[in-house]
Amino acid sequence: MSARSERSVIPGFNLSLGFTLTYLGLIVVIPLSAAFLKTAGMSWSAFVDAVASPRVLASYRLSFGASFLAALVNCVFGLVVAWVLVRYSFPGRKIVDALVDLPFALPTAVAGIALAAIYSKNGWVGQWVEPYGIKLAFSQIGVFIALTFIGLPFVVRTLQPVIEELEPELEEASYTLGASRWQTIRRVILPDLFPPLLTGFAMAFARALGEYGSVVFISGNMPMRTEITPLLIITKLEQYDYRGATAIAVVMLVVSFILLLFINLLQRWSRRHHRI
Amino acid sequence: MSIEAKNITKTFGAYTALNDVSLSVPSGKLVALLGPSGSGKTTLLRIMAGLEFADTGSGNISFHGEDVTAVRAGKRRVGFVFQHYALFRHMTVRDNIAFGLDVRPKRERPDRSAINARVASLLKLVQLEGLEERFPSQLSGGQRQRVALARALAVEPKVLLLDEPFGALDAKVRKELRKWIRRLHDEIHLTTVFVTHDQEEALEIADEVVIMNQARVEQVGTPQHVYDHPASPFVYQFLGNVNRIRLPIRGLDGAGDIARSDDGTIAYVRPHDIELHRFHVGMPGEVAVIRSLHTAGSVARVVCVRGIDEELIEAELPRQYLESLGVSVQDTVLLRLRRSRTFADDYAI
Numbered sequence: 007m008s009a010r011s012e013r014s015v016i017p018g019f020n021l022s023l024g025f026t027l028t029y030l031g032l033i034v035v036i037p038l039s040a041a042f043l044k045t046a047g048m049s050w051s052a053f054v055d056a057v058a059s060p061r062v063l064a065s066y067r068l069s070f071g072a073s074f075l076a077a078l079v080n081c082v083f084g085l086v087v088a089w090v091l092v093r094y095s096f097p098g099r100k101i102v103d104a105l106v107d108l109p110f111a112l113p114t115a116v117a118g119i120a121l122a123a124i125y126s127k128n129g130w131v132g133q134w135v136e137p138y139g140i141k142l143a144f145s146q147i148g149v150f151i152a153l154t155f156i157g158l159p160f161v162v163r164t165l166q167p168v169i170e171e172l173e174p175e176l177e178e179a180s181y182t183l184g185a186s187r188w189q190t191i192r193r194v195i196l197p198d199l200f201p202p203l204l205t206g207f208a209m210a211f212a213r214a215l216g217e218y219g220s221v222v223f224i225s226g227n228m229p230m231r232t233e234i235t236p237l238l239i240i241t242k243l244e245q246y247d248y249r250g251a252t253a254i255a256v257v258m259l260v261v262s263f264i265l266l267l268f269i270n271l272l273q274r275w276s277r278r279h280h281r282i
Numbered sequence: 283m284s285i286e287a288k289n290i291t292k293t294f295g296a297y298t299a300l301n302d303v304s305l306s307v308p309s310g311k312l313v314a315l316l317g318p319s320g321s322g323k324t325t326l327l328r329i330m331a332g333l334e335f336a337d338t339g340s341g342n343i344s345f346h347g348e349d350v351t352a353v354r355a356g357k358r359r360v361g362f363v364f365q366h367y368a369l370f371r372h373m374t375v376r377d378n379i380a381f382g383l384d385v386r387p388k389r390e391r392p393d394r395s396a397i398n399a400r401v402a403s404l405l406k407l408v409q410l411e412g413l414e415e416r417f418p419s420q421l422s423g424g425q426r427q428r429v430a431l432a433r434a435l436a437v438e439p440k441v442l443l444l445d446e447p448f449g450a451l452d453a454k455v456r457k458e459l460r461k462w463i464r465r466l467h468d469e470i471h472l473t474t475v476f477v478t479h480d481q482e483e484a485l486e487i488a489d490e491v492v493i494m495n496q497a498r499v500e501q502v503g504t505p506q507h508v509y510d511h512p513a514s515p516f517v518y519q520f521l522g523n524v525n526r527i528r529l530p531i532r533g534l535d536g537a538g539d540i541a542r543s544d545d546g547t548i549a550y551v552r553p554h555d556i557e558l559h560r561f562h563v564g565m566p567g568e569v570a571v572i573r574s575l576h577t578a579g580s581v582a583r584v585v586c587v588r589g590i591d592e593e594l595i596e597a598e599l600p601r602q603y604l605e606s607l608g609v610s611v612q613d614t615v616l617l618r619l620r621r622s623r624t625f626a627d628d629y630a631i
Contacts, residue, residue, distance in 0.1 A: 175368035182362040183382035
């Protein structure tokens with residue numbers, strides 16, 4: 007930015023940039039770099055031991071896998087929810103719209119307990135699938151359910167404004183040109199919704215990776231099976247293994263950062279024609 | 283391909299958009315649906331396209347005698363152009379134009395090279411050669427509208443329907459584009475209906491003008507006919523300027539003295555149908571006083587005041603003639619009204 011040398015109508019560039027950097031430094035960079043510094047004190051083999059033991063590796067698989075799946079599922083159903091909320095008016099729409107935000111607002115522990123109660127083998131939902139040998143709570147499915155629950159609002163809320171902007175004329179134009187419904191969805195609507203869908207996916211995914219409160223109640227926390235990475239970090243902390251905990255945290259940070267960067271690039275690529 | 287709409291009624295809840303409207307569009311003509319906003323013109327166009335359906339049991343739409351009332355938009359073979367273009371933003375100009383061909387089932391779809399050739403010839407037709415690889419965001423408004431037209435023409439429609447096609451463009455581009463549309467129509471002779479609220483636009487390029495008001499058709503006719511012989515006070519006022527003059531008045535319809543004495547009736551007189559003369563005692567005509575003169579442009583406008591209730595009458599005359607009269611503001615003049623029209627049941631309040 008050459009805003010410093012040129013006169014600008016909008017004042018306060020120096021001040022606001024300074025504030026932004028200070029704020030980001032205090033809130034984001036310093037705490038994160040503390041994790042790196044702490045880890046830097048470890049020897050390489052100790053680091054590898056801490057971050058690559060079988061139990062930790064299993065937790066990565068569960069955390070990243072379940073978060074990815076949950077974000078994916080949210081993309082599909084979040085799209086449907088957002089579409090219905092924008093395009094149709096029906097009695098109770100405002101209430102449904104407000105319901106979408108509940109996973110944001112609810113303390114995660116409350117959500118976790120509620121989910122565990124409903125999906126356990128005596129719960130409202132759990133009791134119906136129990137006879138078929140399917141365990142929802144205290145299994146990997148439970149982790150997936152909790153992560154889906156907390157991710158939904160991210161997808162819906164990123165899509166809504168974009169769907170509102172999408173003119174119905176686009177669909178009508180497609181129909182008059184002879185396209186079927188499916189062709190219209192695939193070739194006209196989805197390409198326009200792809201960038202916000204990616205944003206929603208990235209946010210739901212990132213949120214799911216860091217989620218702790220709701221998952222620990224429904225997962226059962228069995229080592230090697232239903233233990234998520236954030237839980238392992240807490241466990242290590244409780245054992246006063248600060249270095250081990252931060253080492254795992256650093257791995258999560260780096261992987262998450264790379265994934266989010268990748269999604270951002272993908273998004274920029276998919277948005278390349280939307281310069282208006 | 284002619285279009286026939288019979289007894290179409292369309293309501294949206296309590297609101298009636300079309301009230302028993304019938305209309306026939308002759309084959310190969312360029313027809314304007316003209317009316318103020320809320321008159322139902324766009325709804326009628328959308329019903330013709332199959333984007334909207336008339337109330338159940340209220341009439342039908344047929345193309346060249348074939349009933350298409352229940353046929354969905356994609357099967358009617360209509361080209362529809364939207365006011366705001368509705369181009370697909372993520373597709374190039376080529377892909378936009380080829381869309382209608384690309385979505386055809388495999389056995390009906392032309393091959394790649396045929397599609398490309400068709401796109402190229404359409405771009406030539408709309409004078410946008412060489413812009414295949416551009417995206418809509420890289421085009422001006424006028425260019426976007428022409429791409430939208432090419433996209434609609436690509437599927438070889440039987441009729442072309444344009445919804446306020448020039449509405450989103452600035453005045454200059456608008457004028458150029460409408461002249462161009464007229465030339466294009468003379469070239470391809472496709473039955474075309476376009477919606478507009480701009481009477482100048484309709485009168486300039488349409489073969490036939492359909493004037494709509496309050497969910498009904500007021501009048502149908504050639505531009506000349508509807509302008510010269512308006513069927514209702516609404517049409518008179520909607521098409522061009524008109525004086526509403528309360529009778530009686532001297533000098534009506536060229537006659538020297540009072541031609542009509544039906545007091546209180548309103549006579550409609552176009553400004554250019556008013557003659558202006560210097561005042562002489564004993565000369566026929568209505569006495570009035572000049573309030574203001576507007577002489578910028580080839581035609582001069584003269585606003586006169588007549589009578590004790592200070593009724594304003596506007597006249598248009600050639601500037602040279604006005605100069606030769608040598609009159610100025612506050613002068614007393616005589617008005618003679620060449621042509622006027624009254625309607626029954628139309629009294630001044």
